[in-house]
Amino acid sequence: MTDVLVAVAHGTRAPEGPVVLSALLDSVRELLPGVDVRVAYVDVISPTLESVLAGLPAGVRPVVVPMFLASGYHVRVDVPSAVASDGGRAVVTPALGPDPAIVAAVEARLRSVVGSLPSAVVLAAAGSSDADALSEVDVAASLLSMSLDRPVLPAYVTTASPSVPEAVSILRADGHATVGVASYLLAPGLFQQRLDAVGADVVAPPIGVHPLVAELIASRYRAAAG
Template sequence: MVSAARPGEPALVLVAHGTRSARGVEMIAALADAVGAELGCGMDTTGPNPLLRTAFVDVLGPSPSEVLRDLDGPAVVVPAFLASGYHVYQDVPREVAESGHTAVAVTPAMGPDPALTRIMAMRLRAAGWQPGDAVVFAAAGSSDSRARQDVRRAAGMLAEQLATPVRIAYVATGAPRVPEVVAALRESGSQRVFIASYLLAHGLFHQRLHDAGADGVAEPIGVHPAVVRLIADRYRTAAHELARANVH
């Protein structure tokens, strides 16, 4: 068992989807490092501080259950997902149960959240978007209606932020697909079409956006101080609630 570096403080287990993209893996590692620095539990003089661990629900390992079994003491699991679908409602709770760890708090997913909206708007402008250009809100997609509802909320928040209509499209699961929406916007008279990437990291899904025929593609949300603060705040809130529960 790995002992907590500072007794009484729960470990933070940052759970991501997993990707075969080296850039995507590096981005998750960089995000974890930044969150660790924000919380003061990043790297120590002997190696990775066990208060901060990463886990993946698909493609990569270790799984959340493997990480939790390796921890001695309470833990806070933060799902690094932009919408709450199957992975958040099914995979994460199942992994926590399979770990046998009893002192675990699971936070809400990262999105939708106003902080993410502001980052998306910034990324979109950096890609060359200007007022008057059409916007496609590109999400990975999910068969879970709750995740699709989250996507609609996030798209509405971006439309309000940009003061322009936003069309939702999906990369992998669900319809309409991103290339279809880009083509439809062009047919309806839009001279310039930009894609706002509602993806956390680089990977196969984001690469597909570059093949969708748009004039520009915003970078994924990625590592940004606002994302780091969002995850840190999720952790602090859950850690406080976990401490209160343990007292009672």
């Protein structure tokens, strides 16, 4: 049986984060009638992925969808470790990013708060010490740049360089009159709040509940369960 989807996210102490994730997964449930869609977290809050997997009945082969926009440490280490502790019965899909559907949702959020596009854009990601994860953010920035027909500089809220304020300053020094920030964050929280003080002309909201993201999660499930 592969009729269980476990969406695993990082976790946040910001109360609005789980609320947004819950609403997003409600959209996924509408796309996958009959599938038991559950949520789990790798850090900060519960339920943990280990506990969710352990609570599933014998004979169920769940599909785990990492709700991450790049394949950093949590995707490469924490998720496989939790699956292994459950006996390895779960199928793990790729992370959500840098799929073009995610980039399209990021662009939609940016366009929702501007009358005309800024002359340059910073793609603000959470940050990672993992080189492969940073490379995936670079891919997302390139896709967004092609779609917007604007320079897009990837930057990070924490851990990696350049920071988002540094990236804004770099683009201004390059002569761009207006600089916007596109949020490469899935849900609101502390990281999104930090973007308000980076010196940009406009800051887009996080991706949040978006039909493209819901469909991507559903398609990840279908491919793994098929």
